[in-house]
Amino acid sequence: MSDLDFFQKVYEYCRHIPYGRVTTYGAVARAIGSPSGARMVGWALNKSSSIEPSVPAHRVLNRIGMLSGKKAFGDPNLMAELLRQEGHRVEGDRLLDFEESFWSA
């Protein structure tokens, strides 16, 4: 498991997230073996804008379903738009059907 970097694991996990489904930073961190690395997951996804292939970072939210990193998408409304585009209901910076659309490996 040490072959892949922490960031690489995050990218791979995010790519496994099905369409119209979302997850949390803590869940990802825990899934890749770093239960306390939730913050690092966010850091990795921030950098994801500079890597290929593009990672569906908009499907990763915090534990309460809030679009914590919407500002990192270039346009603050982009993340909410993408989620709405997938059929989600977004209220301001919060996903209403978050628990309903929650996905876990």
Added chain:
DNA sequence: CACTTGACGTCGT
């Protein structure tokens, strides 16, 4: 080289 910040989470009050 040391301090601060950051896409979070959990415990305590």
Added chain:
DNA sequence: GACGACGCCAAGT
């Protein structure tokens, strides 16, 4: 049940 403080790990300044 809501608000605040602490803890984690890494990068930037």
